[in-house]
Amino acid sequence: MRVFPCGRTGSRLLLVAALALLAVPAARLSPAAAQPAPAAQPSAAQMDLARKLVVVNGEARAFDGIIPNIVESAERTFVQTNPDLVKQLREVAIVVVLDFNKRKGEVIDILAGAYARRFSEAELKEAIAFYSSATGTRLVLERPVIVQDAVQGIQAWGAQLNQLALEGIRAEMKKRGVEL
Template structure:
């Protein structure tokens, strides 16, 4: 098992696993864009997207890309911070009217995964008071879930390592 002790090989394995995962995700998404869907199905999927887009995913993504671009340029050229900031603001404005393009792509993914009747049920739920409450609470709930998962993961790492160490000790290996 020398494979696991060599850091370079482990990094290589992670890179290969990442590439395989990315290829799998691309392969899963490809059929969603290759097939046609009924306009009514696409419209219902888009309605679902509109009902649940409480996190303003498009706007958030554009601003995050703007911040990343600012960091990249200003780190190497701190003397042009003002011009960069102004230009990034101008570019963000160019994207203001393009939200529909991304949301239409999201809708196509849902339209490919759900039947017309299922989409009707989904939209009906999200139009109900409970569905609206769920949509409004999703980003806060997801943040809470990420925090719970982080605590769990930290505890799991410690416990897992201790169990492996104990198992190695039982085999006469001290680390």
């Protein structure tokens, strides 16, 4: 039984976040649209806009479970060496999560900083406008299903490719007189 209601593991969470970042409109990533990167230190206005962007584009929510996952992992470390303290460790972990949840803004700032260092104020405003539009809102709402569909498709593709690789290696080794 999990202590926290978060159903994602840390690695899956990172995969989801990475795939979510791929949903940025393609026009923003095209060489024709590329502009010189803003200064290494973004302005306060850029950071404010970038914070708004990561909320409106849904990326901030992608990290909702990160604090409970980190604390749960730390708890498991202690449970492994102190199984007799499992009940107390769970109780303490819940308290720690409540305290650490105050730090969620730090994750948003990290995400926002990544955007603010790469996009101008005008570009951030355009991205916010897009994600605030009907299409952008739908993209945010559909993203979890799209990512799940893509992950399942990639897993099936990988399994098929693995099978073909096994067959290819067997065939090449057979040519060399080795049966696998």
